[in-house]
Structures are given as structure tokens and as C-alpha cells.
Amino acid sequence: MKVVKYKVFFAGGYEKEELWLNEMSRQGLQLSSVDTIRYEFETDETKTYIYQLEHLDEAPTDMKSITYIEAMKEKSIEYVCSYNQWVYFRKEASLGAFELRPDIDSKIDHYNRLLAMLGILTVNAVVLFVNSLCILFNIYILNLVISILLGISCLIAFYSLIQIRYRISRLKKKKKAQK
Numbered sequence: 001m002k003v004v005k006y007k008v009f010f011a012g013g014y015e016k017e018e019l020w021l022n023e024m025s026r027q028g029l030q031l032s033s034v035d036t037i038r039y040e041f042e043t044d045e046t047k048t049y050i051y052q053l054e055h056l057d058e059a060p061t062d063m064k065s066i067t068y069i070e071a072m073k074e075k076s077i078e079y080v081c082s083y084n085q086w087v088y089f090r091k092e093a094s095l096g097a098f099e100l101r102p103d104i105d106s107k108i109d110h111y112n113r114l115l116a117m118l119g120i121l122t123v124n125a126v127v128l129f130v131n132s133l134c135i136l137f138n139i140y141i142l143n144l145v146i147s148i149l150l151g152i153s154c155l156i157a158f159y160s161l162i163q164i165r166y167r168i169s170r171l172k173k174k175k176k177a178q179k
Contacts, residue, residue, distance in 0.1 A: 001043045003029055008037050010156060011114055012163030014053050014086075021051035021088075031090070034083045049078075049090040052100045055113050056085045085117070104175045111168045115161065122157040129154050 005024075009017040021031055021039075028045035056065045060082040069079045069087065076095055080088040091098045101107045132147040 002032070003041045003043060005029075005039045005041065006037050007039060010160045010163075011055075011118055012160030014055075014114075018051055018053055022049075025049045025051065025090075025093075031080050031088060033081045034086075034088060036083070048093040050093050050097060051080070051088060051090045052098065054087050054089065054100050055110065055117065056087060057113060059085060060087055104171050104178075108168055108171050108175075111164045111171070114164050115168075118157055118161050118164065122154065122161060125150060125154045125157050 007017075007020065009020075024031070024039075024041060025048050028043055029041035030044045030047070030049060031039065031051060032042050033040040056062075056068065058065045060066075060069065065087075072079060072089055075098070077089050077091050077098055077100075080090050082088065089100065101110050129147065129150040132150050135147075
């Protein structure tokens with residue numbers, strides 16, 4: 001049986017999404033597809049999976065990404081689905097835990113990819129926001145609504161950027177402490 005759930009996660013908080021997907025799996029709901037905030041699950045209480053997400057440099061259909069996904073299969077890590085450049089992996093919990101980013105350098109690299117993506121989105125949102133504010137001086141109600149929505153988008157993007165920068169900083173400090 002298919003079950004659809006709607007949930008909002010920000011790019012900077014993908015770990016929360018992983019925790020939620022793992023909890024859904026323990027409840028017998030196994031992820032089958034993702035589209036923005038729409039998660040589709042299949043009911044299967046016979047297995048429990050551990051889910052992890054990865055943001056790829058390229059689209060999942062790119063040859064580099066396909067090679068990476070195939071390499072995961074060789075480690076008994078199953079590719080479930082993708083949304084934009086995010087890919088969703090899982091492994092049966094009975095086979096033990098797995099870590100897509102086992103060391104600090106790979107975690108920093110992953111966060112840097114997220115920063116690059118969010119940086120582009122943030123610049124675009126700021127430009128649109130400033131443009132809307134300029135138009136707003138004509139005081140059209142639609143322009144006011146658009147400006148508010150774009151302002152909120154900017155805040156969300158900045159929040160995600162700050163979260164990721166903080167995590168990179170923590171990982172670099174941890175790496176220094178290990179040396």
C-alpha cells in the first residue's frame with residue numbers, strides 16, 4: 001500500500017530528513033519517491049532500512065553520478081530515488097550501519113557542495129528581492145506580497161548557509177584536534 005506524507009526540510013538540515021526517513025522505516029514505511037515536500041512510501045514492516053542522502057555535483061543521470069551510484073550498489077547500498085541533485089540511498093539495517101561520508105574531509109566536501117548550490121540560490125533571491133523592493137515603491141499590493149515572499153526565501157537561504165558554514169567550521173576544528 002502506498003502512503004504519501006508531506007514534510008518540509010531545508011538543504012542545511014538534511015540530517016533531520018535522514019532521521020525522519022529512518023523513523024518512517026522503523027514504522028514500516030519504506031521510501032519510494034520524493035518530489036519537493038511530497039514523500040511517497042510503500043508499506044513493508046518486514047524490513048527496516050537506514051537512509052542517507054547525498055547531494056551530487058551533477059544530475060543523477062550524468063555519467064559521473066551513475067558511476068557513483070553503481071559503486072554504492074557494490075557496497076550493498078541501494079539507490080532509492082532522486083530529487084534534483086539529491087539522491088536517496090538506503091541499506092537494510094540488519095546488514096549494519098553505513099556512512100556515505102565516513103571521514104571529516106568527505107563531510108566538509110559535501111557541505112561545500114551545498115554551500116555552492118545555496119550561494120547561487122541566495123544571490124538570485126537577493127537580486128529578486130531588491131528588484132521587488134524597487135518596484136514596491138509604487139505600492140502595489142501584489143508587489144508587496146511578492147516582496148514578502150522573496151524576503152522569506154532570502155531568510156531561509158541565509159539560514160541554510162549559516163547552518164552549513166557552522167558545520168564546516170566544527171568539522172575543521174575537529175580535524176585539527178585529531179592531528
